[in-house]
Amino acid sequence: MEQLELAIQEIKQEMPGLELKENEPMSGHCSFRIGGPVRALAAPQDVTGLTRLCYLLKKHELAPYILGNGTNILFPDEGLKDLFIISTEKLTKMFLLPDGAIYAEAGVSLSKLASFAQQNGLTGLEFASGIPGSVGGGLMMNAGAYGGELKDAVESVVIHFLPEQALYELTNEQCAFGYRSSFFQKMPGCVILSGVFRLEKGEPEKIAEKMRELNAKRREKQPLDLPSAGSAFKRPEGGFAAALIDEAGLKGYAVGGAQVSEKHAGFVVNTGDATSHDVYDLMMHIRRTVWEHSKVALEPEMIILPPDYRLEDHGPQVPLHRVWGGTEEA
Ligand SMILES: Cc1cc2nc3c(=O)[nH]c(=O)nc-3n(C[C@H](O)[C@H](O)[C@H](O)COP(=O)(O)OP(=O)(O)OC[C@H]3O[C@@H](n4cnc5c(N)ncnc54)[C@H](O)[C@@H]3O)c2cc1C
Structure with a gap:
């Protein structure tokens, strides 16, 4: 090209x-x-x-x-x-704002964000301490666990909007968060630069205890010793992907080096030499089998990039509050 x-x-x-x-x-x-x-x-x-x-x-x-x-x-x-x-790995600035909210750049890891909140006696991000993503990826996916989601903690997000080369600040509402979804997924061209997180006051030791408890749960239930992309499928309405996959008899089922985890059927793991085709074929096999077994259509949670992936840098216009750059005030 x-x-x-x-x-x-x-x-x-x-x-x-x-x-x-x-x-x-x-x-x-x-x-x-x-x-x-x-x-x-x-x-x-x-x-x-x-x-x-x-x-x-x-x-x-x-x-x-x-x-x-x-x-x-x-x-x-x-x-x-x-x-x-x-x-975004080098975008790691994080600090407390004068009003007590946390400012974090896109590349800050969610575990560091949760620890920073804990150290400052702020509660509401304990759930995020074991999620291995970044602030940017987390906001894009509205990452969540154990009943918490980033949407519950984030107040505003600054993005660089590629089609206009302009910066915008979106309120929580404008981010249109849903279960593992956000406005940013539907709007091509959004580069998340930072987020502001507003949390409640809490006791640092209690917050730390909660984080330890949730991380112990994670270690006990999830195959953290093998490479994966976390939960392979989103939670379907009224059920759990892992339970449906297990019920369909797929625990341990493998295609090449990709396997439905023996420990947690919701995870597809790389047992050593998995190719992307192994993972993709296994995901499609899981979808077909679960559909035949329980008539539930599972939707992948991970982002699957095909070999011919191209980017569109344009999308529909939406009214946003403009921070600076560009020409129009929305
Ligand atoms: C062991 C394991 C456990 C996990 N547990 C959980 C869990 O409990 N809950 C949960 O929700 N997820 C979980 N995940 C999945 C994953 O950690 C989350 O989805 C996380 O939010 C992804 O963040 P990331 O920085 O790795 O994003 P990436 O994987 O790097 O990117 C994900 C998507 O976001 C986009 N993106 C990333 N950063 C930006 C940015 N700054 N601006 C615009 N777009 C961006 C990428 O283009 C991509 O489309 C787990 C994954 C693993 C491997």
Whole structure:
């Protein structure tokens, strides 16, 4: 793709200090440990670097794919030779705002966010301490566990909107969070830069105790010793994916190196040499079998990127509160 090659050349010239890996295998950047090379993977130092990178790509009519901690993505073995990925791993600023809310950049891990809240005597993020994702990925997916979801804690989110190269601040309501869903999933071109989390006052020791309890539960129930992308399927209405998969007799069922975890049927694990095709074929087999067994259609929770994945950097306009940049006041 000529445009992408031109963009990479310009980015190298314009941003000489940028960490830019070319033809980088994605197996090293996701919790599944699966995935071939992506044409470029960049990790800007800060929000300014990230927005500059987006601007340079946009000049070539390209949009980046955004990577958080890679704990909810299946990358294709064939690689993504036409894709430019931006990792948020270096966007890790986090601090208390004067009014007591927490500001956290997209690359802050959810476990660090939960610990920071605990250290500051703030309760409401205990559920997130064992979720291995980042703030950006967590907000994109409205991550949740043990009855809590990020939507219950986040007050506002700042995004860089690629089609306009403008920044917006969205209120919690505007983020339209649902079960493992958000406005950002439906609106192509949203790069989450940061979130503000408003929590209740609590006792640090009680908060820590709750976090220890939930993490012990996680270790007991989940196959944390094997690579995976967490729950393979969303919870269907009125039931649990793991129970349905178990009832369909699929616990331990394997396709190549991909297996329905023996410990928790809701997880598809990589037993060592799984390919993305193994995982995909296994997921489809699970869907078919569960449908035949209980007439429930399971919907994947992880993001499955096909080998011919392309990004659209445009989408419908929505009224948003503009922070700065662009031209119109909404
Ligand atoms: C062992 C294990 C346990 C898990 N347990 C849970 C759990 O209890 N609850 C739960 O909800 N999930 C769980 N997950 C899944 C996963 O951790 C969450 O979905 C998490 O929120 C994903 O965050 P991430 O940073 O890894 O996102 P990624 O996997 O990197 O990305 C996920 C999606 O978000 C997009 N994205 C990431 N960052 C940004 C950004 N800054 N701006 C725009 N888009 C972005 C990506 O493009 C992608 O589409 C688990 C996963 C594992 C491996």
